Amino acid sequence: MNYQAILDDIYGQVMGIKDRGIVASYIPELANIDIQNFGLHLKTNTGEEFSVGNYNRGFSIQSISKVLSLALASSFENNGILNRLDVEPSGHPFNQLALLEIENGIPRNPFINAGAIVIADILVSQLDNPKQDFLDYVRDITNDASINYDFKVAQSEKDTGYRNYAAANLLKSFRNLKNDVETVLDFYFHQCALHMNCEQLTKAFHMFANRGKCISDKTRLTEQKVKRINAIMLTCGFYDEAGEFAFEVGLPGKSGVGGGIVALLPDHFVISVWSPGLNKRGNSKLGMLALEQFTTKTQLSIF
Numbered sequence: 001m002n003y004q005a006i007l008d009d010i011y012g013q014v015m016g017i018k019d020r021g022i023v024a025s026y027i028p029e030l031a032n033i034d035i036q037n038f039g040l041h042l043k044t045n046t047g048e049e050f051s052v053g054n055y056n057r058g059f060s061i062q063s064i065s066k067v068l069s070l071a072l073a074s075s076f077e078n079n080g081i082l083n084r085l086d087v088e089p090s091g092h093p094f095n096q097l098a099l100l101e102i103e104n105g106i107p108r109n110p111f112i113n114a115g116a117i118v119i120a121d122i123l124v125s126q127l128d129n130p131k132q133d134f135l136d137y138v139r140d141i142t143n144d145a146s147i148n149y150d151f152k153v154a155q156s157e158k159d160t161g162y163r164n165y166a167a168a169n170l171l172k173s174f175r176n177l178k179n180d181v182e183t184v185l186d187f188y189f190h191q192c193a194l195h196m197n198c199e200q201l202t203k204a205f206h207m208f209a210n211r212g213k214c215i216s217d218k219t220r221l222t223e224q225k226v227k228r229i230n231a232i233m234l235t236c237g238f239y240d241e242a243g244e245f246a247f248e249v250g251l252p253g254k255s256g257v258g259g260g261i262v263a264l265l266p267d268h269f270v271i272s273v274w275s276p277g278l279n280k281r282g283n284s285k286l287g288m289l290a291l292e293q294f295t296t297k298t299q300l301s302i303f
């Protein structure tokens with residue numbers, strides 16, 4: 001398979017598209033990004049790497065980080081995650097609050113904001129220095145000590161994160177938040193503000209395509225946990241567009257409002273794409289298109 005030719009072809013196609021969606025602005029700091037950016041990086045399990053565009057320019061990974069926080073929380077045994085969260089697609093936007101109220105403070109899944117805030121609470125309880133330890137974990141699975149938080153983005157979200165404060169307070173009222181709201185959200189905003197490029201994201205997600213072994217060959221998750229996390233990515237990774245992503249692309253994956261998407265085919269490859277313009281559901285418009293083109297041209301998907 002000539003992956004580079006396929007990526008070049010996709011790149012040519014997307015760069016000709018005028019309507020690139022809209023950059024997220026509800027976190028003011030994200031609005032400063034140039035919508036013309038586009039990057040893509042592919043890494044096969046046999047070790048080959050291919051890329052196009054701004055694949056090595058960093059961006060705010062936002063909700064993509066929820067997979068990494070879930071992976072770390074899952075690696076601690078006996079923390080009762082499944083009593084505090086469900087694993088059903090919500091069919092609603094990532095920041096919707098109505099279901100949380102109706103369902104007595106049990107978030108539908110770990111990838112909507114309320115669910116990720118519960119995972120953040122678990123990490124705050126389990127880790128000695130939560131922000132530093134989580135950063136060290138991401139650096140370790142990626143084998144890249146240069147990865148860091150973008151503190152301006154974290155502060156910007158803290159200043160305007162009214163809905164996440166509402167979600168955390170609602171969780172607290174249902175006794176599904178053990179630590180105080182401020183501490184948990186401070187961790188959550190930093191987690192979302194991880195600054196990474198497509199190549200680093202592909203490496204970080206290698207363990208989900210490689211039965212739990214990360215890039216340096218250390219086992220960081222059991223095969224059963226990898227299976228479960230991949231299943232949640234497939235069913236919940238794109239919120240109210242999860243069905244569409246499975247239909248068009250056919251891979252487990254996760255998006256973020258910074259315009260990144262990571263997707264993978266277990267035992268075969270990880271692919272990351274970045275295009276900051278979002279569609280109406282908060283997922284990268286050209287990123288979705290590029291991945292649809294990739295699985296169509298290569299005929300590689302889980303289906």
Ligand code: GLN
Nearest residue numbers: 062063094113192256257
């Ligand atoms: N930090 C963002 C928020 O909580 C993450 C949302 C996303 O990327 N979908 O709103």
